Amino acid sequence: MRSIGEMARDSGLGVSALRFYDRAGVLVPAWVDPVSGYRWYEPEQVEEARLLAWLRRAGMPLADIRLVLASWSGADTDLVRKLLEAHLRRLEQGLSDARSAFSALRALLDHRENVMTSLRMAAVRLSVAAPELAAALDTVRFAASTDPELPMLGGVLFDIEGESLHVVATDRYRMAVARAGVAGYDGSRVQVVVPTPLVDAMRALLDGEGPVRLSLDGDRVTLEAGDRQAAGQCLDHGFPDYRRLLPQAGRRRTVVEVASFREALETGPVRSGEAGAHDLSVLRVEDGGTVTLWGDVDEDPNRVALNREFLLAALAAGARDRLVLEFGAPTAPIAIRRPDDEGAFSMLMPVRLEN
Known part of the structure; x- marks a missing residue:
């Protein structure tokens, strides 16, 4: 036996x-x-x-x-x-149907105007507080993609509108958004995707307390901090409309102590996903709002499985002793927010558990 x-x-x-x-x-x-x-x-x-x-x-x-x-x-x-x-x-027919559908989609894409092109036309000059921009970049950098087949996600979106600069990164499985206030710009909305090496070079300049200057000229972006600068070409790709992906209101919220929650994740039970490639932590929201690690194999409507590595990275990027977790349906992404800054958050997609 x-x-x-x-x-x-x-x-x-x-x-x-x-x-x-x-x-x-x-x-x-x-x-x-x-x-x-x-x-x-x-x-x-x-x-x-x-x-x-x-x-x-x-x-x-x-x-x-x-x-x-x-x-x-x-x-x-x-x-x-x-x-x-x-x-x-059935598989061959499904593949044939998928190819037909993708051909139709490509035809639609060929006739669709690239919104990002129109959003990059204006020249922009603005200033932003170095600590604010540094904190915003630190919040989102972990979520930038490294997939060479999706180069448009291999950077950070700079979305400038009014007195706000939103920075956004996503690799499809997670997304992070943060905001910094800006001054000196009152034009229309402008978006550019800054490649991650240039983002890292910009972040290295943000070690002071005063304002820094950000300028956009067509496809070129420049950050000046005193007599130092980081400049380069933006990515020649569009970026997903992150505003359509933002979490909806009315979700369950619970506050976690980050240190103890991290320890529980690092030492607690893990499961394998559908492909078995990553360790998963299965979270369950109790009636009182407490989040527990769920080791049982039975189905539970209140459980959600997450890539443990991604969750730990999101906790570190949150940079607070306490963070707010927002839960929707088990198939909906969870949001991780700062109690004192609702505008900075990350989202993690749930992972299907192995049957």
């Missing part, structure tokens, strides 16, 4: 996945200890578990997986082949 841990190691299925498939009646252990509830498997079930792992990677629906396993154990290879061929045809 194999323990559930040995079965997970030999089959490529996680322990939580084996528990899920037991509850679903797809791969039921040969024996369950009536006292401890611990699952044990027969040696011949390893082959079924490996088959199940391959079918899951291929995206086969659970109903078909159940039939394949039942036919496999009954040596009905003809039905197994037909089920596999039918699933492959």
Whole structure:
């Protein structure tokens, strides 16, 4: 007999996945200890578990997986082949449909005006307090993308409107927004995407207390601090409309003590995501507003799974002893805010838990 841990190691299925498939009646252990509830498997079930792992990677629906396993154990290879061929045809049709949809989308994009171009036309001269800009950049820098296939996200958006400079960074899985007050500009809204190496060079100049000067000329941005400056070309790409992604009102809010919360995350239980690439922390909001780490495998409507590394980085970027966590639905992003500055926050996308 194999323990559930040995079965997970030999089959490529996680322990939580084996528990899920037991509850679903797809791969039921040969024996369950009536006292401890611990699952044990027969040696011949390893082959079924490996088959199940391959079918899951291929995206086969659970109903078909159940039939394949039942036919496999009954040596009905003809039905197994037909089920596999039918699933492959569905995948090929889905890929064909996706290609058609993307062709239509590309046609729409070819005819759509680039809003960022019009927002970069004006020349801008303004001043901003060095500590404010430094704090804003520190708040968002961690969320900038490093994906070479998405160069438009490999920078920080500078969004200037009225007396505000909003800086924004996102890598699709997280987004951070911060604000700094500006003076000396009363023109229309202007947006540029500053590449992260130039952002880092700008941040290195912000070690004083006085104002610094920011200027935009077409695709060139310059930051001057005394007799020092950092300048370079902006990215020639658009940036997502972050205002459409902002968290909605009416979400549950709870305050966490950052030091103790960080310690709990670093030492508490973790889960694996769908791809198993990152450690996940599963948070649960109790009725009184307390956030706990959730180690149980059962479904819970109040739980949300987050990339633990991203969450720890967001806590550090918050730069406060206490932070506010905002929760919506389990599939909605959570927001992390400063109690004394509602305009600076980050958002983290939840991660699907491994079944």
